Amino acid sequence: EVQLVESGGGLVEPGGSLRISCAASGFTFENYGMHWVRQPPGKGLEWVSGITWHSGSTGYADSVKGRFTISRDNAKNTLYLQIKSLRREDTALYYCAKDRERWLQSIDYWGQGTLVSVSS
């Protein structure tokens, strides 16, 4: 069974930084692309970033480009999102999600999310 468990969320002041993580199990992590998707409270879904199986290619939403960095450690079965220069509009539930393929094709499984709140 695919399991994705996010951690590292919390309350951060505007301009601050945070790294959130996703521990994966139940599948061969190194063989699949991975994503981060976020959802502000009471609002819709926004794709944030994706990374291919071997970290050879990454993509970002325009709203986070230059501030967020996606990475992965295949030896630790873990996905990361480094978030810098946080803004109030970055407040959201951040989901880790698995791709169907090595390259970024489509998302098939999701974690339960970790909440990032940006406030002074």
Next chain:
Amino acid sequence: AIQMTQSPSSLSASVRDRVTITCRASQYIRNDLAWYQQKPGKAPKLLIYAASALHIGVPSRFSGSGSDTDFTLIISSLQPDDFATYYCLQDYSYPWTFGQGTKVEIE
């Protein structure tokens, strides 16, 4: 970025009704479109990928169609478990983009 326009934003329906949700892309996306179901307080679940391929374990009352810019999700006979919010996602080009969602409510 490619804009995904989903309609309607909400609808009311009864059990056993046929429900249709559409998604229109602002430019060509081949058949690189997925549909997700989300219930309150829960993570989304994949229903359909590649516009028309049913994800494993998804009931056959769900179907998807379309290509290029226009796509449709159909629930052939709405069941009590189907009341939820549905999103389309284009995975054709970065940045991937979601539709704004369609909330399916009990009439």
